[in-house]
Amino acid sequence: MTLVHVIRHGKPAATWGGADEDPGLDTTGHAQAVAVAEAILALPERPTRVVSSPLRRCRETAEPLARALGVELIIDPRVGEIPTPAALSHEERPAWLKRAFEGRWGEIQGDLDYVVWTQGVAAALREYPGAAVFSHFVALNAAVGAATGRAEVMAFRPDHCSRTVFEIDGDGLILVEKGREAQSQVL
Template structure:
């Protein structure tokens, strides 16, 4: 059965609320991107990804690039696997506190400009159609997929570490969780 690999981006050069709204990777993050590439390339040929998809954000694109180069493919950008949309009325400096509240609740409880439970289902729908793909995404988006597959409405289901790899299988109609990625030992992000 075709496999999908959800890879959280490597460690960014800055975090929530810093001056750079779209940071790239720091040195640790670059090493993590190379380690993710090496792990994916170590897979048996039949399980190795053939495509590379990334969130449009720089930290994901930079994490995806070593894998794409090694596979000889272009990075495909897909906004649906991007960060959780922040409500428009929220000032950027308030994003961190908004996310902390989001992490304490369920998908149906999130207050914002859109239906976040629907956003979660759209991510899953996007992934169902893919096979043999490495998808470079974000903490919340990966939680969205895992919580949906486990039929668990909590937003924060697990704490994927930077460059951790969550493995899924798809038959084109459904997704199955094979293994959650390595969890972070320390803080959320």
């Protein structure tokens, strides 16, 4: 069985749509990053690669595991945050995302086809067998939707530093285990 572990980033220093467009982790988030690295290192089969979204909160969450494994951090924008319409101001993005969460991937209004975006997230994950991939709330929902065939944007509410496990099956993903859920500040 070929697994990929997808971890939501730790608690950021600012909320999505806040003044800082690329916040790092706060004190709690840094502690969460160390704790998830320790939990992953205790697995019977450790990841062999560490992949991260380019955003700072993911990179900072991934760094303790990459350091402990002695591997270079791979940056892949395909596991990054959901692209928002270019015409939206930074302040308008949270309301746009809230509307998106109430519907289906094919109904999201924006500059791209979000069904295709979810397929891109899943395709990226399939390229990293045996890896730990550090990503975001929405990208995790995209991966779960791709694995389960669900069209709803909100498949679950992954908590900060929760680990969701997928089996890579040729051209598909199979959901093995959803990560710990919690309320999100996104909604």
